[in-house]
Amino acid sequence: MKHPLVILLGATLCLALTGASPARAARSPMKATVQKTPFGKLPDGTVIELYTLTNAKGLVAKVMTYGAILTELDVPDRQHQLGDVVLGFDNLDQYLAGDPYFGATIGRVANRIARGKFTLDGQSYTLATNNGPNALHGGLKGFDKVVWQAEPVEVPHGAAVRFSYTSPDGEEGYPGTLHATVTYTLTDRNELRLEYTATTDKPTPVNLTNHSYWNLAGEGDILGSILTLNADRYTPVDDTLIPTGELAPVKGTIMDFTKPMAIGSRLGQLTNNPQGYDHNYVLNSGGGKLAFAARVYEPNSGRVMEVYTTEPGLQFYSGNFLDGTLKGKRGMVYRQHDALCLEADHFPDAVNHPEFPSTILRPGQTYHELTLYRFKVQK
Ligand code: BGC
Numbered sequence: 122m123k124h125p126l127v128i129l130l131g132a133t134l135c136l137a138l139t140g141a142s143p144a145r146a147a148r149s150p151m152k153a154t155v156q157k158t159p160f161g162k163l164p165d166g167t168v169i170e171l172y173t174l175t176n177a178k179g180l181v182a183k184v185m186t187y188g189a190i191l192t193e194l195d196v197p198d199r200q201h202q203l204g205d206v207v208l209g210f211d212n213l214d215q216y217l218a219g220d221p222y223f224g225a226t227i228g229r230v231a232n233r234i235a236r237g238k239f240t241l242d243g244q245s246y247t248l249a250t251n252n253g254p255n256a257l258h259g260g261l262k263g264f265d266k267v268v269w270q271a272e273p274v275e276v277p278h279g280a281a282v283r284f285s286y287t288s289p290d291g292e293e294g295y296p297g298t299l300h301a302t303v304t305y306t307l308t309d310r311n312e313l314r315l316e317y318t319a320t321t322d323k324p325t326p327v328n329l330t331n332h333s334y335w336n337l338a339g340e341g342d343i344l345g346s347i348l349t350l351n352a353d354r355y356t357p358v359d360d361t362l363i364p365t366g367e368l369a370p371v372k373g374t375i376m377d378f379t380k381p382m383a384i385g386s387r388l389g390q391l392t393n394n395p396q397g398y399d400h401n402y403v404l405n406s407g408g409g410k411l412a413f414a415a416r417v418y419e420p421n422s423g424r425v426m427e428v429y430t431t432e433p434g435l436q437f438y439s440g441n442f443l444d445g446t447l448k449g450k451r452g453m454v455y456r457q458h459d460a461l462c463l464e465a466d467h468f469p470d471a472v473n474h475p476e477f478p479s480t481i482l483r484p485g486q487t488y489h490e491l492t493l494y495r496f497k498v499q500k
Contacts, residue, residue, distance in 0.1 A: 153177050153280035153309060155273040160185050160192075161213025167268055169213050174280035174307040179203065180496070182307045187216060188265040189284040189303050191224035191333050193450075194313065196496040199423030206424065208334035208460045211450050221442060222332035223449075225265030226303050227258045229288060229295050230480065231330040232401070232436060232469035235363045239472040241296070241324055241481065248294040253361050255470075258332070260293030264301065265332070279308035290323065297323030297484075303331075311496045319488035326472045326480040327488050330432075334440060334460035337419035337426060342458045343440065344385025349416040350378035350437065352402035356468055356477075360393070363470050364477075368403050376400065381418065384439060384461065396441035397458060401434050401468050408433025408467075408478055411491055415463050423498040430465035430492040433478045438462040465492040 153176045160171035171192065174182045180203070183193040192210070195203040209223045210216055216223070237248035237256035248256040258265065269284035283304040290298045299321050306314040317329045336343055355376050356364040371377040375387040388397055406412030414435050415428040428435070438461065445456045471477040482488045 151175075151177055151179065153278070153307070155280045155282055157271075160187075163187070163217070163268070169268065170271060172271060172273070172282045172305075174282065174305065176279055176307045176311070177309040178311060180307060180311055182305060182313055184282060184284070184305050185213070186269050186271050186284065187213065188267065189226035189269045189286075189305075190216065190265065191305070191313075191331065194333075196311065196424060197498065199498045199500065204339040204422065204424075205450065206335055206337050206339060206426070208336065208449055208455055215448075220447065221334075222258060222265055223334055225332045226269075226284070226329065227332050227464070228264035228301060228327070228329045229259050229293070229299060230256075230326050230328045230472070231258055231332075231464060231466045232328070233257050233361075233363055235361075235470050235473050237294075239326065241326070241472070244296075246294055246296065255361055255363060262293065264288070264329070269303075274304060274306075276306055276308075278310070279306050281306035295325050297321040297325040299325060299327065299482075301327075301329065303329065313494045313496075315492045317488065317490045319482060320484075320486070321482050322484055324481055324483045327482045328467045328471065328480045329488075329490065330436075330464045330466040331492065332462060332464060334443075334462055335417065335426065336460045337417055337424040338422050340453060342385075342456070343419075343461045344383065344388065344458055345420060346384050346461070347381045347418040347420065348378050348384050348437075348461075349381045350402050350435065351405050351413050351415065352435065353379060353405055354403040356401045356403060356434075358393070358400065358469070362394075362399060364401065364468060364474065366474055366476060371402075378402075378437075381416070385458070388439070388458075394441075397439035399436070399438045399441055401436050403468070404430070404433055404435055406433070411493065414465060417461070417463075418499055423500065425497040425499050427495040427497070428463055428465065428492065429495070431490050432465040432467065432492065434466055434468045436462065436464040436466065436469070438464065465490075
């Protein structure tokens with residue numbers, strides 16, 4: 122095996138870590154580093170690289186070039202013990218065998234497009250339908266299944282890697298050549314920043330997000346995790362999870378997370394979607410500026426994750442379709458509600474809803490969105 126390439130980011134002292142054990146205690150202080158190691162090969166021989174970002178406090182984020190997927194994120198609990206808070210697999214083959222988008226970068230268009238059809242500037246487009254009657258998460262081979270180019274980026278207080286992908290005109294049915302980037306930064310303030318850009322040579326819809334499955338305890342279910350959402354409204358959906366167009370108030374309903382609430386406390390009362398939450402919340406910020414979107418507190422570990430985003434929406438998905446058949450990292454079996462997703466993005470099917478914030482990117486414009494996850498502990 123080749124030696125890991127260790128890139129020092131203005132370092133005088135550097136610890137090149139070869140892996141993160143879930144029980145390792147956070148170390149401090151040290152300089153942030155980026156380390157590259159091979160993670161596996163695609164069937165055509167393409168080598169997939171894993172970038173390990175370590176911040177000055179010893180937190181670790183691992184992201185691979187396949188799908189720009191976050192495979193691991195080690196953050197401290199109340200006892201300062203690092204633990205991995207995202208679902209995923211130990212090796213590339215398991216990701217290739219198919220998974221529900223664990224940790225993946227989703228594009229060109231996250232979430233659903235009704236019947237896989239939309240019209241833009243008078244022209245109709247048809248996409249593959251890969252979720253019942255609808256198109257989901259970019260198509261059959263979305264951005265979660267392509268190989269991204271990666272380069273470490275120097276940042277003053279953290280470790281960062283930029284992933285780039287050029288999607289050819291017509292890929293998955295979408296118009297225009299799209300140049301997309303996502304930069305992962307693990308800051309020394311214990312934040313994971315995901316910054317997205319895109320440019321196009323033809324008008325096209327773009328709605329990028331990250332599909333991490335969070336479990337702040339590192340194991341077990343998330344029903345006892347306490348969630349707060351900065352959203353007074355949500356977008357009700359039909360029985361194929363396409364928004365009706367209404368922006369409904371959450372007040373007085375089981376959708377209301379404006380005050381901290383255990384995720385499992387009202388789950389059985391969801392009638393239209395009895396499996397659990399799978400809803401887009403309309404963030405109070407309206408999007409366009411970095412603003413508080415969500416907070417998750419896990420009482421046993423004490424871990425807290427705050428989500429800030431420039432996006433107008435947040436899909437809260439309570440891991441409804443995990444069914445115990447996937448064997449994940451460290452031999453863990455992922456059962457229904459063993460994780461939650463908080464996908465910051467534009468609203469589902471926005472391309473067919475002119476009343477929703479637009480997802481259309483035109484030549485000359487630059488798509489730019491930022492989502493930040495801040496980790497803390499609560500005593
Ligand atoms: C969707 C779920 C879907 C999941 C796929 C989420 O973004 O809202 O309906 O099952 O992605 O893993």
